[in-house]
Amino acid sequence: MNGTAARIESTALVVAIVGFAAGALTGLLVFHGGTPPLSGPGSVGTLTTFTSGAVGLCVFVAGYVLSSGRPGREWRRTIPLWRRIVDIGALALAHAAVAMLAWITVAFVLAHAFIDAAIYSLAAYGLVGGGAAATAYLVFLSASDMTTSRLATVLVVFLVLGVLSATLSESDPHWWQTNISDLGVDKDFSGAMFDFTMIVAGVLITTLSSYLTSDLEASPLTRRPDGTPDPAARRHAAEITVGLIVLGLCMAGVGVFTVDLHTAIHIGVSIGMVIAFGYLVIRMPRLEPRLPRPFFLVGFAFLAVVVAAFVAYAVGYFYLTVVEIMAFALVFVWLFLLIRNVAAAASDLAVADAAAATPRA
Known part of the structure; x- marks a missing residue:
């Protein structure tokens, strides 16, 4: 077309x-x-x-x-x-x-x-x-x-609606007193919907990584001032891609390996999601240093909140469900902000390059 x-x-x-x-x-x-x-x-x-x-x-x-x-x-x-x-x-x-x-x-x-x-x-x-x-x-x-930002929007809407449908159709009204993964245990609509949502959302994150990589490779963020490709920047973009793929596969694993049948693997992929998120947040200032500084600060703040929430759960202050919902929400907000900031930074660099290339009268 x-x-x-x-x-x-x-x-x-x-x-x-x-x-x-x-x-x-x-x-x-x-x-x-x-x-x-x-x-x-x-x-x-x-x-x-x-x-x-x-x-x-x-x-x-x-x-x-x-x-x-x-x-x-x-x-x-x-x-x-x-x-x-x-x-x-x-x-x-x-x-x-x-x-x-x-x-x-x-x-x-x-x-x-x-x-x-x-x-x-x-x-x-x-x-x-x-x-x-x-x-x-x-x-x-x-x-x-289909663009990177539109894909991210579809991902967030799908995840919210899918998990919400699973919670509303759950037969146990006190499911939230254990953890959110209990939604995927029941062999009914609630369990199937939760597992389906996690698997598809995980695959969508890996798809998102391809779109984001394409955006980076086509933007001035991975090029030298003279317009030639920057090998180091391309490697950094590839590292971001790998991090997002790991994050997506771990999320899909939450739906594939239910907590009742594959407890150890389920816990492992859940922890893997947090580790992948933390790695990307910590590495991002080096991987894409031309992104806005407030974005890096927000990422570190989100990571600190997630860690603090897990500590609060460990001492019995929070239910695990609260921690998981907070972690999910912050991870996806950060992904959405990453996409928008990459687009904004690339646009600003393109404008600056065009202005520098325009001959002055």
């Missing part, structure tokens, strides 16, 4: 129309002219949720593959095929899951706003089609213009 932004928008509208047709046809086949409820089993909300998830999954794969031919995406073809397949799969699953969680929430809210309301058949077909169309449109635009 080598077209302009207007062409991408036009294509997204066509995809939305196809999505509407698919959703409406699904509603026709499932409801057979009945009057389904808004929420619950056999409802408009349930069908919209699953239809939108399937549409989002297919649309993302198509949009992402088509966009790989656009200028600036050449680096994607340098990644091994198996890695590209994993990256696309994780991104597609994340978009589909966000769409499903969003629609099931909307259905739940509407069902409580319109209690005992039944939907006539034509309206039901339209609602399912409309949900699929909106999902197709938004997912296609996201896939067609």
Whole structure:
């Protein structure tokens, strides 16, 4: 897809129309002219949720593959095929899951706003089609213009919604008195959702490392003042990539190795996440010294808070769940800040280089 932004928008509208047709046809086949409820089993909300998830999954794969031919995406073809397949799969699953969680929430809210309301058949077909169309449109635009910052946003939204869904569906109301990993122990929706969220989020972090590496290699941060590549800066960028990959694999390991069946490995990968985060924070001033100083200070502050929280847990002041939630939140906030600061620093250097290259009158 080598077209302009207007062409991408036009294509997204066509995809939305196809999505509407698919959703409406699904509603026709499932409801057979009945009057389904808004929420619950056999409802408009349930069908919209699953239809939108399937549409989002297919649309993302198509949009992402088509966009790989656009200028600036050449680096994607340098990644091994198996890695590209994993990256696309994780991104597609994340978009589909966000769409499903969003629609099931909307259905739940509407069902409580319109209690005992039944939907006539034509309206039901339209609602399912409309949900699929909106999902197709938004997912296609996201896939067609996937950037590092957008990927980070998808990652955070997916992680928050996934973990929140697991907590709300947990059968034990006092799960938080042990640790957050207990959510992945139950063999029900809560456990499956938590493990799925950890695995996909972990893979997304490794995908994020590829995007961030591409941004660094294309930016003045990895070049000398004369514009030639700086080998030392490239090595530093590679070290950041490795650190993020380790962080992502450890997070995925939390979902793969549940605390009830693989206790030692589960604890090991959990600690590995904190170690990888701490390593990146401590090394970042040397790896990317041209990033803003406040970013380094914030990173050290976050790391100090995480360490202090673990100490508070060790002396019995905090539940482990509180410590884990704080650590997760600070790690992802730091990742988001890293991406924004890399982009800002690269932009400032590019402007400065352009100004220096402009001849003065």
